[in-house]
Amino acid sequence: MAKATGTASPRERYRSQVRAEIKERAWEQIADAGASALSLNAIAKRMGMSGPALYRYFGSRDELITELIRDAYRGLADTVDAAAKDGAGLPELGHTLRRWALDDPHRYLLIFGTPVPGYHAPDDVTTISSEIMSALLDASAKLPDDSPGPPGSPESPDPSSSPEQDFEQHIDAHRQWAGDHPATPAELHRALSFWTRVHGVLSLELAGHFTGMGFDPATLFEAELAALLRR
Structure with missing residues (x-):
């Protein structure tokens, strides 16, 4: 029903917020050490997540770079x-x-x-x-x-x-x-x-x-x- 009315579900909103935070942390990493040093595991640690949990939002480093x-x-x-x-x-x-x-x-x-x-x-x-x-x-x-x-x-x-x-x-x-x-x-x-x-x-x-x-x-x-x- 949420998709039919054009309104995101709570689950979709949460996923969008987590993805946005991951990208924000990625930009901070890039500012500190450059894009070649980008690490999903380091971002996960900064966010208090496990590596596998973060990979549910971005399947690889390259997928995150592409989004950025x-x-x-x-x-x-x-x-x-x-x-x-x-x-x-x-x-x-x-x-x-x-x-x-x-x-x-x-x-x-x-x-x-x-x-x-x-x-x-x-x-x-x-x-x-x-x-x-x-x-x-x-x-x-x-x-x-x-x-x-x-x-x-x-x-x-x-x-x-x-x-x-x-x-x-x-x-x-x-x-x-x-x-x-x-x-x-x-x-x-x-x-x-x-x-x-x-x-x-x-x-x-x-x-x-x-x-x-x-x-x-x-x-x-x-x-x-x-x-x-x-x-």
Whole structure:
């Protein structure tokens, strides 16, 4: 009857609460020692449970990691989607990504940092990440296309193709990652460049590689966004 009315039973509510606490303890472990050190038995001990009892909620370490990755990707995708619906352009989406990363560095590093040894994420995780890329492609499409024309055209007097043009032809021929988005090759290139350079700066910043270099990472991030837009 509970399922028929859309109301969870006491047993289902209890299971949901225990799973949520397990994930909370997992994030604490990841913050202390990294995802590769995640231990269900250690979480069970922290919660006053036996190992076998906890395995009734998550069947393996990889199942728990998958749930954490899904939650992290879902949180980022929803944040980016909300900003896009508010009219955010590519630079604003860049700042949205950075704020999310700084607010949740362990979630960011779980999905964009060093892969967990021996772990392989399921395909549906890629589907969630494609929502983020779709928002970036939409924002990229709203910017003026200032890429040079085909070799030999007035916009591109040099008859030889440039590395950028070569790559855009290549990326247009391998655009499966963009789904059915109607982005032009230049828009695909811009969105992908945005993705790689933004995450490059963020990953270095969150891993502490700018510490002691004497500059503000926020200033570098702003400069990278400006350079992308000038392209």
